[in-house]
Amino acid sequence: xxxxxxxxxxxxxxxxxxxxxxxxxxxxxxxxxxxxxxxxxxxxxxxxxxxxxxxxxxxxxxxxxxxxxxxxxxxxxxxxxxxxxxxxxxxxxxxxxxxxxxxxxxxxxxxxxxxxxxxxxxxxxxxxxxxxxxxxxxxxxxxxxxxxxxxxxxxxxxxxxxxxxxxxxxxxxxxxxxxxxxxxxxxxxxxxxxxxxxxxxxxxxxxxxxxxxxxxxxxxxxxxxxxxxxxxxxxxxxxxxxxxxxxxxxxxxxxxxxxxxxxxxxxxxxxxxxxxxxxxxxxxxxxxxxxxxxxxxxxxxxxxxxxxxxxxxxxxxxxxxxxxxxxxxxxxxxxxxxxxxxxxxxxxxxxxxxxxxxxxxxxxxxxxxxxxxxxxxxxxxxxxxxxxxxxxxxxxxxxxxxxxxxxxxxxxxxxxxxxxxxxxxxxxxxxxxxxxxxxxxxxxxxxxxxxxxxxxxxxxxxxxxxxxxxxxxxxxxxxxxxxxxxxxxxxxxxxxxxxxxxxxxxxxxxxxxxxxxxxxxxxxxxxxxxxxxxxxxxxxxxxxxxxxxxxxxxxxxxxxxxxxxxxxxxxxxxxxxx
Numbered sequence: 134x135x136x137x138x139x140x141x142x143x144x145x146x147x148x149x150x151x152x153x154x155x156x157x158x159x160x161x162x163x164x165x166x167x168x169x170x171x172x173x174x175x176x177x178x179x180x181x182x183x184x185x186x187x188x189x190x191x192x193x194x195x196x197x198x199x200x201x202x203x204x205x206x207x208x209x210x211x212x213x214x215x216x217x218x219x220x221x222x223x224x225x226x227x228x229x230x231x232x233x234x235x236x237x238x239x240x241x242x243x244x245x246x247x248x249x250x251x252x253x254x255x256x257x258x259x260x261x262x263x264x265x266x267x268x269x270x271x272x273x274x275x276x277x278x279x280x281x282x283x284x285x286x287x288x289x290x291x292x293x294x295x296x297x298x299x300x301x302x303x304x305x306x307x308x309x310x311x312x313x314x315x316x317x318x319x320x321x322x323x324x325x326x327x328x329x330x331x332x333x334x335x336x337x338x339x340x341x342x343x344x345x346x347x348x349x350x351x352x353x354x355x356x357x358x359x360x361x362x363x364x365x366x367x368x369x370x371x372x373x374x375x376x377x378x379x380x381x382x383x384x385x386x387x388x389x390x391x392x393x394x395x396x397x398x399x400x401x402x403x404x405x406x407x408x409x410x411x412x413x414x415x416x417x418x419x420x421x422x423x424x425x426x427x428x429x430x431x432x433x434x435x436x437x438x439x440x441x442x443x444x445x446x447x448x449x450x451x452x453x454x455x456x457x458x459x460x461x462x463x464x465x466x467x468x469x470x471x472x473x474x475x476x477x478x479x480x481x482x483x484x485x486x487x488x489x490x491x492x493x494x495x496x497x498x499x500x501x502x503x504x505x506x507x508x509x510x511x512x513x514x515x516x517x518x519x520x521x522x523x524x525x526x527x528x529x530x531x532x533x534x535x536x537x538x539x540x541x542x543x544x545x546x547x548x549x550x551x552x553x554x555x556x557x558x559x560x561x562x563x564x565x566x567x568x569x570x571x572x573x574x575x576x577x578x579x580x581x582x583x584x585x586x587x588x589x590x591x592x593x594x595x596x597x598x599x600x601x602x603x604x605x606x607x608x609x610x611x612x613x614x615x616x617x618x619x620x621x622x623x624x625x626x627x628x629x630x631x632x633x634x635x636x637x638x639x640x641x642x643x644x645x646x647x648x649x650x651x652x653x654x655x656x657x658x659x660x661x662x663x664x665x666x667x668x669x670x671x672x673x674x675x676x677x678x679x680x681x682x683x684x685x686x687x688x689x690x691x692x693x694x695x696x697x698x699x700x701x702x703x704x705x706x707x708x709x710x711x
Contacts, residue, residue: 137149137150137214138150138198138211138214138215141155141157141158141160141162142160142162143155143158143160144157144158144160146158146197146198147197147198147199148162148196148197148198149196149198149211152196153166156194156195156196156197157194157197182194182195183195184207186200186202186203186205186207187205187207187209188200188203188205189202189203189205191203193207198211377389377390377391377392378390378391378392378395378410378411380408380409380410380411381408382401382403382404382406382407382408383406383407383408384401384403384404384406386401386403386404388401388402388408390410394410395410395411395412395413396410396411396412397409397410398410428510431509431510432509433505433508433509434471434472434508434511435469435470435471435476435505435508435509436470436471436472437469437470437590438467438468438469438470438505439467439468439470439583439586439587440467440501441465441467441480442465442466442467442468442577442579442583443463443464443465443466443577443578443579444463444464444465444466444477444479444575444576444577445459445462445463445464445553445559445575445576445577445578446464446573446574446575447459447573447574447575447576448572448573449572449574450572452547452552453552454547454548454550454552455550455552456550456551456552456554456555457551457552457553457554457555458552459552459553459554459576459578460552460553460554460557463578464479464480465479465480466478466479466480466577467480467501467504468577468587469505469508470590470594471594472594473526473527473594474524474525474526474527475524475525475530475590476508476522476523476524476525477522477523477524477525477562477577478504478517478519478521478522479519479520479521479522480497480501480519480520500518500519503518504517504518504519523562523565523567523568523575524565525562525563525565527595529563529565530563530591530595530597531595531597532563533560533561533562533563533591533597533600534560534561535558535559535560535561535600535601535603535604535606536559536560536561536576537551537552537553537557537558537559537578538551538558538604538605538606539604540603540604540605553576553578554578554635555631555635556580556581556630556631556632556633556634556635556636557578557579557580557635558578558579558580558581558584558601558606558632559576559577559578559579560576560577560578560579560584560587560600561574561575561576562575562576562577580632580635580636580637580638580639581606581607581632581633581636581638581639582636582638582639583636583638584601584606585608587600588600588601588608606632607628607630607632607633610627610628610693611627611628612625612626612627612628613625613626613627613628613690615645615647615654615690616654617645617654617655617656617659618653618654618655618659618679618680619655619656619659619662619663620656620658620659622656622658622659624644624645624654624656624690625644625692626644626645626690626691626692627691627692627693629641629689629691633691634691639693640693640694641691641692641693641694642691642692642693642694643657643670643689643690643691644656644657644690644691644692645657645660645689645690646660646665646666646670646673646685646688646689646690647686647688647689647690648678648680648681648683648685648686648688649684649685649686649687649688650678650681650683650684650685650686651678651680651681651683653678653679653680653681654690657670660673665679665685666685673685673686673687674686674687
């Protein structure tokens with residue numbers, strides 16, 4: 134069964150060719166059959182006016198060719214007919230050429246005119262390529278005849294200096310014979326010396342086809358106009374491309390040269406005169422120096438830094454409760470302090486850090502300086518050259534708490550076990566927006582000197598008072614004065630604790646020994662002189678006290694070296710190493 138598809142004359146909907154009335158706009162296509170349809174139409178509409186689409190199931194009006202929703206055909210025979218129409222190759226209808234109609238000569242350059250061909254207007258005629266060459270030769274001979282002998286002699290001696298005549302192409306240049314107009318004659322007149330010569334497109338060599346010659350001539354004129362617009366734009370104020378500079382020759386021609394040619398001499402491509410490229414752009418160099426000086430003077434809002442701190446990222450479900458279990462599981466971070474923020478910048482990867490060994494120490498310092506300069510110049514924080522960073526505001530730092538040591542063992546997260554190492558102080562960092570979906574808990578562990586520096590910053594900038602005092606951390610050293618039993622020399626010692634002895638930033642020296650029974654004090658120099666406990670003092674615990682005659686014991690008196698005190702003074706301004 135053959136099925137064809139047409140479009141409705143009224144609404145352009147696709148319908149079957151045997152449709153009597155368009156189901157979309159109700160336009161009647163076959164009036165002779167519409168009378169019988171009108172009587173039965175209400176009954177048909179009441180019976181069923183919509184049918185389901187076989188592809189998507191959407192209800193569409195019966196009589197349509199395609200579904201309005203998915204575009205599928207409603208009948209299989211229509212879809213098959215449409216596909217066959219697409220697959221069938223386009224038929225080409227060939228017509229016979231009349232015997233008296235001459236075909237064009239493909240290899241030649243002329244066409245034989247017939248009655249059905251176009252006609253030239255009055256004043257136009259066709260010519261061959263040979264005829265056009267003869268006309269050009271005749272025009273050149275007339276031009277030479279008009280020159281004086283002196284001009285001809287000058288041209289022969291220096292052909293490159295021959296004067297160029299600017300004239301408007303005549304119709305003969307395009308293979309068309311036409312009388313020149315008065316405007317063309319006026320344009321051929323020589324211009325004044327001060328006027329800028331107008332560039333005209335070169336005459337087109339005839340191809341033998343007048344229409345093709347005109348098309349080529351128009352294309353050349355369009356290119357000439359485009360070139361003129363480029364020159365017009367170039368005459369205005371322009372900025373040289375990056376890596377190039379503008380210079381002027383003695384005749385005022387603008388020349389763009391590469392920046393690497395500074396200090397050299399060149400020749401102008403237009404007038405062949407020599408020009409010199411300035412060696413240094415003094416204004417640019419001056420601006421660069423001023424900008425560099427301003428950047429150096431600019432102070433960073435992060436006024437203090439603590440370098441090489443330990444950041445521990447702990448998963449509570451995998452934690453092992455034994456001393457020192459987290460001591461080596463850390464990342465190296467730098468802590469920067471601002472008036473309203475603290476930034477924790479990650480230096481390297483898990484473990485001892487990204488940079489290990491003396492050979493990478495210089496590179497580490499260069500990257501650290503680059504990071505600090507980035508913050509000092511207030512560049513985009515997202516582009517910070519570091520492995521990672523975290524920012525904590527004032528409200529966050531008020532939530533900081535000391536978790537090792539703990540004030541009470543039963544309240545400790547780690548049951549009082551020093552998981553971060555003996556003598557180290559651990560602080561829990563608050564949870565920020567950046568870590569809200571992370572189950573790990575962040576801690577920073579310090580030695581005693583590093584924790585004191587940290588607590589000092591929190592006290593001065595965030596008003597967090599006496600951090601760690603409740604947990605028994607000695608925020609200040611307490612000193613005691615003693616007198617040597619043998620030499621009566623005064624001994625000043627600190628109440629050393631496990632925090633002092635385990636801190637690599639604090640260097641202690643032994644200044645004396647104290648008897649555990651009677652409290653007798655002996656300076657270290659006197660002990661060596663009296664050989665109490667041996668030459669090196671290893672037997673001091675079992676040595677006999679000269680006063681109470683009991684065991685002397687191993688109570689040692691310490692003092693901080695003077696050199697360490699100097700280092701502490703320097704670290705307060707430049708940072709603290711833990």
